[in-house]
Amino acid sequence: MKIAIGSDHAGFKYKEQIIAHLKELGHEVKDCGTYSLDSTDYPLWIIPTAEAVARGECERGIVLGGSGNGEAMAANKVKGVRCALCWSDETAQLSRQHNNSNVLSIGERMISIEIALRIVDIWLTTEFEGGRHVNRIAELDRYEAGQPMQ
Template sequence: MKIAIGSDHAGYAYKQAIIRHLREAGHEVEDFGTHSEAAVDYPRFIRPVAEAVAAGKFERGIVLGGSGNGEAIAANRVRGVRCGLCWNVESARLTRLHNDANVLSLGERMMDLDTALQIVEVFLTTAFEGGRHLARIQQLDE
């Protein structure tokens, strides 16, 4: 799978670990930055991820920050993006199953790395259920 990923400084460490994990699993990953733990403004790195996913250049996107809240908000400003802020495996499963989320937002300060990696796996492997949920997605896109 082609995956776009970006973070601010507060999500940098997990971003690096997630990139390694994804590449080891055979995914194609493009890192949109940031490239250090030096303080940055997250929209500069999150919006390009969201735009790339919305344009169809990547199948999924992952964005990270301290809480993941600002990153989810920034990604969801891009038409065609459905970014789910996830904090556990079940929230990741449901954001794919019911919302057909194409971008995942994670907060590095909100969970341990093992949980973050489990969330990523569930996000990437759970299919959209469709059915009654499809009409809701279509309403969001109108």
Template sequence: MKIAIGSDHAGFEYKGKIIELLTTLGHEVRDFGTHSADPVDYPLYIAPTAQAVASGECERGIVLGGSGNGEQITANKVRGIRCALCFSLDTARWAKLHNDANCIAIGQRTIPGELALEIVKTWLNTEFEGGRHVARLNGIAAVENSQTHSQAGAFPVYERTTLIRPEYLNPRGSLYGGYMLEWADDLASTAATLTFPKASFVTRRGGGVRFQVAGAQW
């Protein structure tokens, strides 16, 4: 697994220990700094770490500081990042199990070094549970991508972001059409309600879709 890591001066010591652990476990690590204990401003190192995860360059990210709070906040400003502040094995396990956290924050001044290493291992070894948590992650994404319009009289904008899970895909890796139709129906219903809140209307759910190009259909 390719893992991005970044810290400020207050997390520098633990960063080195975690890099050593990850390398021993066979992971590829990209270190975004800082590279000494000299005082620095953490956003300069945390933002690129989170961006590497959000872009897909790295699969997971770890950010460190004195408390981990500022680092978590910075990482979560990057669209697509779900960074959890972890200070126990339970918080590390739940971060992945329930929140599918692709990034964690650790505070060097708050927990012992050995616990920090165990937190990293627990988070890496935990799988996302899915199920009821998928809708909640979709809700988080919707908040992240929400837009508001201040122009008087403008129609409201509704944007839905859906987390595509493996079970939504057919054996060829393409999205099952039924899911797309279901989401389109839900989008139409919600958009109509927002635009005409006092009106009555119905939407019709489609049971299939047929594509036709130059006389051929499938």
């Protein structure tokens, strides 16, 4: 799978470790930055990561910051992105099963790297359940396209 990944300075250490982990698993990684611990504004790195997913250049995206909140907000500004902030096995699993998330947000200051890597693995291997959730995703898509929801 081709995965875009981006972070600000507060998510940089986990980004680097997650990149190594993804490559070990055989995934192709597009590193959208940042490239150091120097203080920077998260939208500069998160929006290009989300855009790579929205354009279809990458199948999924992972964004990281201190809490992951701002990163999720920035990613969700990009049409076609459904970014989920995850902090546990269950939130990662449900974000894929029920919400068909295509971008994952993680807060480096909120969880350990062990939990973060486990979340990444669960998120990457969990399939969208479909069923009753298909209509809910379609409603989001309609709203995003400026059409009325049913």
